Amino acid sequence: MAYWLMKSEPDTFGIDHLKKRGTEPWSGVRNYQARNFMRDKMKEGDLAFMYHSSCENPGIYGLMRIATKSYPDPTQFERKSPYYDAGSKREEPRWWLVDVKYQRHLKTPILLTALREHQEKLRGLRLLMRGDRLSVSPVSAEHWNYILSLE
DNA sequence: GCCAACGTTGGC
DNA sequence: GCCAACGTTGGC
Numbered sequence: 001m002a003y004w005l006m007k008s009e010p011d012t013f014g015i016d017h018l019k020k021r022g023t024e025p026w027s028g029v030r031n032y033q034a035r036n037f038m039r040d041k042m043k044e045g046d047l048a049f050m051y052h053s054s055c056e057n058p059g060i061y062g063l064m065r066i067a068t069k070s071y072p073d074p075t076q077f078e079r080k081s082p083y084y085d086a087g088s089k090r091e092e093p094r095w096w097l098v099d100v101k102y103q104r105h106l107k108t109p110i111l112l113t114a115l116r117e118h119q120e121k122l123r124g125l126r127l128l129m130r131g132d133r134l135s136v137s138p139v140s141a142e143h144w145n146y147i148l149s150l151e
Numbered sequence: 152g153c154c155a156a157c158g159t160t161g162g163c
Numbered sequence: 164g165c166c167a168a169c170g171t172t173g174g175c
Contacts, residue, residue: 007160030159031159053161054162133160135160
């Protein structure tokens, strides 16, 4: 089983929204590297941190389970969607996603500032690497367990 | 294939 | 709102 970190803006869709919805397609990823992780590497049953970005206290707020295999992101074909991509063909979809299922809120959020205090133990965690803005990134089992131990 | 211009992300 | 860092686009 693999572990992941997925970023979302809580004003748009955060862990509270996911709790209400139960399961939700992770739509709107329009970065090739992030897409490749979802399309090629994610497996049903994998676990992911939900990370809140672009907000007052960026950090990890909850846990999710990958609920499906990857499939084409339907929003790329919806003309009125902000994620519409005129260049993507149905026979050869450009953007892929998975469904995520709510697991739980963290007892207390693990903020970015707290993660930074553990740079040594978290060496290689993409979230902490300079300039890395990937919205979907892998987390090693060691990093996953260490981060959860900070809860 | 180079690279300047532009757009986006995301912390602060 | 600013801006650093990175990705994408498109002219040449």
